[in-house]
Amino acid sequence: MQDTICGYGKPRIGIFGSHSAEELAVSAKAFGFETVLICEKGREKLYTKYSKKLFDYVIILDSFKDILNPEIQDRLNELNVLFIPNRSFSVYVGYDNIENKFRVPIYGNRYILRAEDRAAGNNQYDLLIKAGIRTPKYYKKPEDIDNLAIIKIQQKHNPLERAFFYAKDCKDYKTQSEKLIKQDIIDERELKTARIEEFIIAPRFNANFQSYSLETLGTIDFAGFEDRIQTNLMGLLNLPAKDQLKIDIPVKNEEIGHYGMTMRESKKILVYEAAEKFREVCKKEYPPGIIGLFSLQGAIPEGENGLEFVVFDVSPRIPGCPCVGPTSPEMRRLSFIHNRKIESPIDLIMWEIEEAERTGQLEKIIT
Numbered sequence: 001m002q003d004t005i006c007g008y009g010k011p012r013i014g015i016f017g018s019h020s021a022e023e024l025a026v027s028a029k030a031f032g033f034e035t036v037l038i039c040e041k042g043r044e045k046l047y048t049k050y051s052k053k054l055f056d057y058v059i060i061l062d063s064f065k066d067i068l069n070p071e072i073q074d075r076l077n078e079l080n081v082l083f084i085p086n087r088s089f090s091v092y093v094g095y096d097n098i099e100n101k102f103r104v105p106i107y108g109n110r111y112i113l114r115a116e117d118r119a120a121g122n123n124q125y126d127l128l129i130k131a132g133i134r135t136p137k138y139y140k141k142p143e144d145i146d147n148l149a150i151i152k153i154q155q156k157h158n159p160l161e162r163a164f165f166y167a168k169d170c171k172d173y174k175t176q177s178e179k180l181i182k183q184d185i186i187d188e189r190e191l192k193t194a195r196i197e198e199f200i201i202a203p204r205f206n207a208n209f210q211s212y213s214l215e216t217l218g219t220i221d222f223a224g225f226e227d228r229i230q231t232n233l234m235g236l237l238n239l240p241a242k243d244q245l246k247i248d249i250p251v252k253n254e255e256i257g258h259y260g261m262t263m264r265e266s267k268k269i270l271v272y273e274a275a276e277k278f279r280e281v282c283k284k285e286y287p288p289g290i291i292g293l294f295s296l297q298g299a300i301p302e303g304e305n306g307l308e309f310v311v312f313d314v315s316p317r318i319p320g321c322p323c324v325g326p327t328s329p330e331m332r333r334l335s336f337i338h339n340r341k342i343e344s345p346i347d348l349i350m351w352e353i354e355e356a357e358r359t360g361q362l363e364k365i366i367t
Contacts, residue, residue: 002363004077005105011357012036012056013350014076014083014104016064017047018092020320020346024084025054027346031354036081038072040064040092064092068101076104082353082366084292085113086318091159095120105366107353108292112282112316118152119193122285124314131281133274133296134303134310137198142173145196151177153194155254156187164253166199185250200310202301205263207271207309208319210348211279213291213365214355220275221337222268223293223345224328226321229257260327263300270309271296278314291365292349295319318346 005011013028015021017039028035034056037047041060048058057079059072066072076083083106085098093102095114102110115124128135139145148168155163163186167173173196180186208223230253236244263271274296283289297313325331325344334342342348356362 001103001105001366004103005082005362005366008080008082008105008362011080011082011105011353011362013353014038014081015055016067016084016086016089017043018064018088019086020318020322021047021086022051022054023320023322023325023344023346024086024318025051027344027350029054030343030347031350033350033353036076036079038064038067038076064088065094065097067093068097073103081105082107082362084108084318084349085110086320087116087315090116090317105362107349107366108317109282109286109288109290110367112286112290115286115316116314118195124316125195127278127281127285128311128314130285131274131277133277134308135197136200136310136312139196139198142167142170142196145169145173148199148201149173149196150199151194151196153186153190156185156190158254161254163250165251180250183250197312200299200301200312202299202310204297204299205261205271205309206295206297206319206321207275208293208295208321208324208345209275210293210345210352211290212352213288214352214359214361216359217352217355220279221334221348222272222275222330223334223348224324224330225261225263226258226319226324226327227261228255228321229259230254231256258321258323260323262329267300267307267309270300270307271298274298274309274311282316288367290316292352293318293345295321318349321345 012034014036015024017037025035036057037055038059041062044060047055081104083104085106090113098110114120151165153163155161165176167176181188204227205225207225210221212218232252295315296311298309298311300307331342352365356365
């Protein structure tokens with residue numbers, strides 16, 4: 001990939017037509033890069049009709065996985081594509097294929113994408129523990145549950161989303177899981193690899209960071225906080241408790257949107273420290289480390305020594321939260337720090353690509 005990128009002229013930004021495609025395209029165009037959209041047939045209307053000026057080249061595939069076809073990859077290389085991975089890319093193309101068959105330069109570390117898979121070796125939880133970052137208590141088996149737990153499991157019919165449920169003990173776990181199996185929401189086989197962990201009763205904060213490969217730009221920048229709007233959970237929470245008890249439907253934590261947040265300034269140092277630790281452990285476990293945007297998703301409960309940042313999820317790629325740009329005060333701060341206009345977290349990615357191209361160092365920011 002280093003040899004390939006060195007043979008490029010000015011790179012074009014490759015964008016997977018899902019998850020964060022519009023957000024990526026806006027930043028790419030703002031920095032003067034042409035864009036190449038790769039989209040699955042039937043999903044292209046949002047991009048080709050309503051946002052067509054954002055995309056200079058459009059490649060429509062019968063299936064997202066067809067991006068692996070040799071002729072498609074040849075076309076991407078001919079267009080000097082520097083590809084930006086998102087969650088949809090990981091899910092629909094697959095980690096093995098991304099690591100071994102996708103021969104297009106990827107901005108960032110293609111190998112660390114696998115760490116998001118909870119069942120993989122050396123996954124996000126292993127990295128958090130090695131980094132010394134506080135995580136929720138982990139229950140190896142349902143019989144160990146001694147407090148309110150959240151069970152994270154893949155949805156049966158939607159590979160992009162997870163189905164969460166809650167249990168206070170083993171009996172409750174069996175009741176809830178059997179109910180979801182009968183409702184065809186989860187698969188019994190997936191329960192064997194489901195994550196069972198303590199439910200942290202505290203406000204949630206998703207902290208979004210940019211990690212640089214080019215030392216001239218620094219180490220990390222903090223881009224801002226957000227949290228997720230989930231269906232049908234948010235609808236249920238809008239009801240009074242007495243009315244919630246009248247409804248007997250499975251709770252879904254499927255992401256449908258985001259909203260921006262801020263944190264008390266004196267406690268922001270907690271998330272900076274966690275991000276620095278995570279960045280360092282990634283260098284050791286997944287060299288060359290994490291490059292680009294990542295998110296530490298956690299909560300701020302009261303611990304033995306005061307408030308602490310407990311991380312229960314990591315997004316080792318673009319988080320896909322377009323609310324951060326317009327709602328985060330960090331954008332203005334970063335503009336002053338870097339002496340250039342920063343309006344979106346993805347602008348930080350484009351800035352590094354721009355600087356790498358200008359200084360002849362594109363091979364340092366890709367794998």
